[in-house]
Amino acid sequence: MKRTCLILAALWPVLVFGATVESRLSAEETTVGVPVVLELRVDGTTSAIVPRELEIDGLQTIQTNRSTQVQIINGQISTNALYRYTLVPTREGEFEIPALEVTVGGKKESTKPLRLIVKPGTGATPRVVPPGVAQPQSPQQRPQSPSADNSSSRIAYAEVIIPKKTVYAGELVPVEIRFYFNVERYQFQLTPRDPRFSGEGFTVAKLVRGEVSDQVIDEEHYRVLTYKTAITAVKSGELEIPAVSYPVYVDMPSDAPGGFDDMLSQFFGGRPPGMFRETREMDVTSEPFTIQVKPLPREGRPAGFSGAIGEFTMTSSADPTKAGTGEPITLRLAISGQGNFDSLTEPKLLNTDGWRVYPATERFEMSDAVGFSGTKLFDQPIVAQTAQTQTPVGEFTFFNPAKEEYVTLRSEPVPVEAEASGSAPAATAQVEGETTPTPQPTPGETGRWIADMRRREFRPLLTAPAFWIANGAAALLLVTVIGVAVARKAGSDPAAHRRALVRRRDQLLRGIESQTDEVFHERAVHVMEIQAELDGVGGAVEWVRRGRGRRSDECTRQLESILDRADAAKFGGGVAVAVDAETRRLAAAALKEACK
Amino acid sequence: MRFNVIAAGIAMMATAWAATPQEHFDAGRYTEAAEQLEGELREAPSAEGYLNVALALQKAGKTAEAVVNYERALLLDPGLSAAKNSLAELAAEKGIQLPPRRWTDDVVAIAHPDTLVALGSTISWVAMFALLFLVLGPRRPVWMTAAAVCSLALGSMLFALGWVADPRLAEASLAVVTSENGADVLTQPAGNSDRIAELPPGTPVGVLSPRGAWTYVDLARGARGWVQTSRLTPVVPGETL
Numbered sequence: 001m002k003r004t005c006l007i008l009a010a011l012w013p014v015l016v017f018g019a020t021v022e023s024r025l026s027a028e029e030t031t032v033g034v035p036v037v038l039e040l041r042v043d044g045t046t047s048a049i050v051p052r053e054l055e056i057d058g059l060q061t062i063q064t065n066r067s068t069q070v071q072i073i074n075g076q077i078s079t080n081a082l083y084r085y086t087l088v089p090t091r092e093g094e095f096e097i098p099a100l101e102v103t104v105g106g107k108k109e110s111t112k113p114l115r116l117i118v119k120p121g122t123g124a125t126p127r128v129v130p131p132g133v134a135q136p137q138s139p140q141q142r143p144q145s146p147s148a149d150n151s152s153s154r155i156a157y158a159e160v161i162i163p164k165k166t167v168y169a170g171e172l173v174p175v176e177i178r179f180y181f182n183v184e185r186y187q188f189q190l191t192p193r194d195p196r197f198s199g200e201g202f203t204v205a206k207l208v209r210g211e212v213s214d215q216v217i218d219e220e221h222y223r224v225l226t227y228k229t230a231i232t233a234v235k236s237g238e239l240e241i242p243a244v245s246y247p248v249y250v251d252m253p254s255d256a257p258g259g260f261d262d263m264l265s266q267f268f269g270g271r272p273p274g275m276f277r278e279t280r281e282m283d284v285t286s287e288p289f290t291i292q293v294k295p296l297p298r299e300g301r302p303a304g305f306s307g308a309i310g311e312f313t314m315t316s317s318a319d320p321t322k323a324g325t326g327e328p329i330t331l332r333l334a335i336s337g338q339g340n341f342d343s344l345t346e347p348k349l350l351n352t353d354g355w356r357v358y359p360a361t362e363r364f365e366m367s368d369a370v371g372f373s374g375t376k377l378f379d380q381p382i383v384a385q386t387a388q389t390q391t392p393v394g395e396f397t398f399f400n401p402a403k404e405e406y407v408t409l410r411s412e413p414v415p416v417e418a419e420a421s422g423s424a425p426a427a428t429a430q431v432e433g434e435t436t437p438t439p440q441p442t443p444g445e446t447g448r449w450i451a452d453m454r455r456r457e458f459r460p461l462l463t464a465p466a467f468w469i470a471n472g473a474a475a476l477l478l479v480t481v482i483g484v485a486v487a488r489k490a491g492s493d494p495a496a497h498r499r500a501l502v503r504r505r506d507q508l509l510r511g512i513e514s515q516t517d518e519v520f521h522e523r524a525v526h527v528m529e530i531q532a533e534l535d536g537v538g539g540a541v542e543w544v545r546r547g548r549g550r551r552s553d554e555c556t557r558q559l560e561s562i563l564d565r566a567d568a569a570k571f572g573g574g575v576a577v578a579v580d581a582e583t584r585r586l587a588a589a590a591l592k593e594a595c596k
Numbered sequence: 597m598r599f600n601v602i603a604a605g606i607a608m609m610a611t612a613w614a615a616t617p618q619e620h621f622d623a624g625r626y627t628e629a630a631e632q633l634e635g636e637l638r639e640a641p642s643a644e645g646y647l648n649v650a651l652a653l654q655k656a657g658k659t660a661e662a663v664v665n666y667e668r669a670l671l672l673d674p675g676l677s678a679a680k681n682s683l684a685e686l687a688a689e690k691g692i693q694l695p696p697r698r699w700t701d702d703v704v705a706i707a708h709p710d711t712l713v714a715l716g717s718t719i720s721w722v723a724m725f726a727l728l729f730l731v732l733g734p735r736r737p738v739w740m741t742a743a744a745v746c747s748l749a750l751g752s753m754l755f756a757l758g759w760v761a762d763p764r765l766a767e768a769s770l771a772v773v774t775s776e777n778g779a780d781v782l783t784q785p786a787g788n789s790d791r792i793a794e795l796p797p798g799t800p801v802g803v804l805s806p807r808g809a810w811t812y813v814d815l816a817r818g819a820r821g822w823v824q825t826s827r828l829t830p831v832v833p834g835e836t837l
Binding site: 320361449450452455456459460471482 | 618621622651671677687701709710717725759
């Protein structure tokens with residue numbers, strides 16, 4: 001019941017007096033690309049049927065938002081609805097915004113027609129500056145502070161920078177396009193599309209997105225997006241470079257509904273930041289401009305001119321510089337500088353007598369983003385037909401637009417050592433003076449069937465088992481020979497024999513006193529026999545006898561006792577004569593003393 | 597009349613069937629000459645034979661296959677100047693980048709590596725035995741000892757040269773791009789990775805690591821990257837990547 005009363009209360013003005021509709025523009029004048037807001041206000045209701053879009057030639061129209069308002073002041077209820085349309089002029093002129101038809105409670109009401117004057121845009125004019133030099137903003141390029149009440153102000157703009165106003169047909173001219181966005185007051189969203197830049201009478205290289213920088217212009221913060229490209233005029237005369245445009249989305253403040261600002265000021269001291277904003281799509285554009293295009297002079301144009309325009313230098317190198325028979329040398333001609341590298345063709349080779357020249361391969365190494373400057377490399381395979389000490393030279397012609405003259409470069413010959421090719425027919429042709437500077441070979445000239453085919457293996461001799469077996473046999477033979485020789489040598493050497501006897505004697509004497517009687521005597525006699533041989537005496541008995549003068553009597557007596565006991569054991573059926581330990585010790589000491 | 601024509605045709609077919617590779621070559625049937633000789637070379641490899649195959653294939657317009665066979669000829673006999681010249685001219689004509697010249701090329705141009713190895717090992721052994729007899733003998737003339745030492749050094753050097761310079765050892769992993777469209781060298785073994793170079797058909801590459809569908813290769817100028825294995829043919833017959 002209460003709800004029904006409220007609805008009836010809201011509708012009673014409509015039912016009693018009918019609704020009133022009114023439209024107004026945020027500005028009566030604007031410029032191309034700068035939007036204005038058309039506000040349609042319907043009093044006495046919160047719902048009405050209004051046109052969704054307005055079709056006006058030259059104005060792009062979007063209904064951006066709708067708001068309603070209910071006010072109760074001193075018991076008096078008032079309602080209204082606000083509908084807003086954003087109008088973006090796409091061309092200059094005077095536009096009539098027709099009467100808008102609004103249906104409220106089944107009744108149709110109309111607004112009054114409005115007029116909008118659109119002036120030409122005040123976007124940036126092209127500036128002629130050297131590339132890479134930052135320029136201050138001119139006054140007419142300064143963006144103005146936009147506000148809800150001043151929609152003719154600058155939100156974003158573009159400028160096109162070229163290095164000169166007069167160019168030659170075919171000349172590659174670097175172009176820089178800068179887009180300025182006022183990020184102090186607006187938020188921008190870039191579209192994935194590239195800027196539109198094309199026109200008649202010139203070609204445009206690929207647009208390359210460059211750096212993003214920040215600039216403060218008139219105390220406003222601008223973000224600057226740079227694109228780089230290059231244009232080539234294809235015909236002479238006056239050339240109009242049309243406007244560059246770049247679609248972006250901009251988020252900007254919008255008008256608050258009537259009374260809201262007062263209410264917000266009363267309660268919050270002002271409108272909170274970010275409240276009442278809208279997003280629009282707009283084109284950031286530059287101003288079109290013209291440049292003069294001159295034709296290339298016919299006077300003084302060399303026959304070998306291929307259309308290269310710019311400033312270039314040429315260097316040459318060769319790899320390898322020493323070439324055997326039939327081995328190709330790569331003559332590299334490098335053309336560096338700035339200009340239309342697309343038009344650079346293979347340099348003409350001079351002094352090719354005695355050389356066979358093959359088609360060159362080319363490669364371009366850019367040193368900037370758009371291919372205006374860099375180095376173009378021509379790798380020319382050449383094969384010496386006769387012995388050569390230097391390479392041919394390259395000749396290249398271009399037009400220098402700065403000096404306005406044709407320039408012909410010639411490379412230096414590169415010193416090489418190239419042997420004559422085994423390809424007899426070609427060499428003969430050169431010697432006989434046939435005027436064919438760059439003969440193209442055919443396979444048949446160089447190849448002949450070889451009937452004598454000798455068998456070879458893909459497996460090297462080094463990996464063949466037979467090779468290693470043979471080497472192993474040789475190594476074995478060597479080792480055997482060495483072994484036999486060493487053994488033989490050792491056997492025939494008196495000193496070695498003597499050393500062997502001494503080692504044997506010492507071995508027998510070691511610990512002899514602790515042996516049993518039988519072993520003691522056997523060893524002792526063996527020691528005496530060895531010592532007799534060392535002293536050059538025939539037998540142990542004779543050695544003892546001859547040594548009497550040199551030894552003590554006790555020593556001689558001990559030695560003779562040993563011999564006697566050994567004989568007794570020998571002739572006594574192998575039974576050793578028993579002696580005590582002290583006797584063995586004394587005998588051993590005498591034996592050792594005698595052998596010193 | 598009809599009988600004569602048929603008989604002549606049969607005779608021509610019989611002649612072609614029974615012809616030797618050289619007869620095919622001389623008659624301009626290059627593909628037949630190459631195929632027949634390749635079959636014979638499987639049993640008895642020969643540098644001159646592979647050179648003949650390469651010539652026939654080159655005349656038949658099969659550049660990449662011709663390069664493979666030139667490389668085979670040079671593997672078997674690195675001093676075969678006819679193969680070197682023909683390959684160099686073909687590479688220059690077609691823009692194929694060959695591996696840079698090595699110092700060992702001059703060595704093997706003088707003598708075959710097998711010859712160097714055999715000669716070096718023989719001289720070394722003789723010198724070693726001579727040195728042994730001199731050491732063990734009753735008299736040791738200085739000049740004979742010096743000659744034996746020098747011979748041993750010479751033999752060892754020849755042996756080492758033959759070992760190092762043998763392309764069958766140094767270039768055993770050589771392969772050639774044989775696909776019609778050449779091959780892209782990529783940074784990674786994936787089709788969407790960055791391209792390092794574009795190799796025309798007939799370009800030799802050194803195989804570093806075959807990994808199934810992709811092979812890691814070494815290019816002539818030192819760069820390395822991945823190439824689709826199906827686009828390569830190993831130079832050594834019977835090898836697989």
